[in-house]
Amino acid sequence: MNLLLLDAADFVADDRVLLRDRRLTHLQQVHRAEAGEQLRVGRVGGNMGSGQLLRLDAREAELQVSFDQPPPAKLPVTLLLALPRPKMLRRVLQTVAAMGVPRLVLLNSYRVEKSFWQTPFLEPAAIHEQLILGLEQARDTVLPEVIIEKRFKPFVEDRLPQLAAGTLGLVGHPGDFAHCPRAVTEPVTLAIGPEGGWIPYEVDKLAAAGLQPVQLGERILRVETAVSALLARLF
Template identity: 50%
Template sequence: MNLILLRAEELAPTGAGSQRAVLRDRRLQHLREVLRARVGDEVGVGVEGGAIGKATIINLDAQAAELELRLDEPPPPPLDVTLALALPRPPTLRKVLQQATALGVKRFALFRAERVERSYFSSHGLHASALAEDLQLGLEQARDTIVPTVEVHPEHFGRFVRERLPELCEGRAPLVAHPGAATPCPRAPIGPATLIVGPEGGFIPAEVALLKSLAQAIDLGPRILRVETAVVALLARLSP
């Protein structure tokens, strides 16, 4: 945790014009057990949707930590890449959400494909609380405060491509990652983009043909990577 992420409702003004917050959850545990913080120490903080800065610990015990805040910096700029991802198995989804959030992605669209198990759409990993936790972990890692959005599209793949994907790609360069494509993935930012990544095992030929009618197919090289590895590699290439 490189940033303690606070909610706006946790802030309390003080008479001196500064703000304070009290922690009693896993963030308190992190301060005590991981950072081994003490009264007087400074830690990085930020407010969801707002500024980041520093906090001084003014009280700390086993029940609570009280922080005095100085929030005077903007969060880092987002990565202007929308990630459209064939819904992976739950452990992989957690890794992708955390890592892509840390890299600056602010919009995720999870969709169905032939090689996606339908049971994934009823997994605990898609509950609002689970998604919020994974996004928060990514933000804390990267010292960011702007929470991404996550859309879930369980409809048939063809319907998703016809009815949803055009909106996700509007005003953006559409890219579909596909092993063996003739065009290598760019190695520098290309402006706003929508990156489409398939499931483990890849898209079936009919899905590739449909996607190629809307998006440029790109390749990462001869190695076949796991979804979570491929996503990080692709986003890294498209990052400043």
């Protein structure tokens, strides 16, 4: 936790917050904070700044806070991910939030196991929790938008062409394709497939919606690794 992220419910006055949840535990056990200390704080969806720890006891922490810095810029990207397996999903949500992706679409694909859609990690509160962990890690305050699309064809045919309009559309896909470009300056729509990859029908459909296949070399990477590698190469 490199940033103490505060939401509206934490405020007891404009410049005063009370914490009683895992953030209190973190301050006590990991940070081993003491009264008087200055901590980096951020307001969810707002600015970052600093907080002085006024009081820390077993029950709660009280901080006086001020906010004067904007959060870091987001990447100009919409990321489409075939829904990863639940354990991977949690980490990917953190990575996506940490790297500054502003919009994530979790999409069905032929090779996404049906059971993945039943995971409690797709509940809004569970997604929110992982995104917050990613923002705390990277020092950002702005939650990415997460869109869930359980049907591939209607999304890719009807909604993706508008989402991708005016952007560089790319599909990360192993094979004899152009290498993923580097240091692009325009906004990007990037699709990353499931374990085992998109099937040819899906690659064709994504191409018809304006997303061209690009490769990242011979190695097959896990979804989480591919996400950070492709974003780091693109931006």
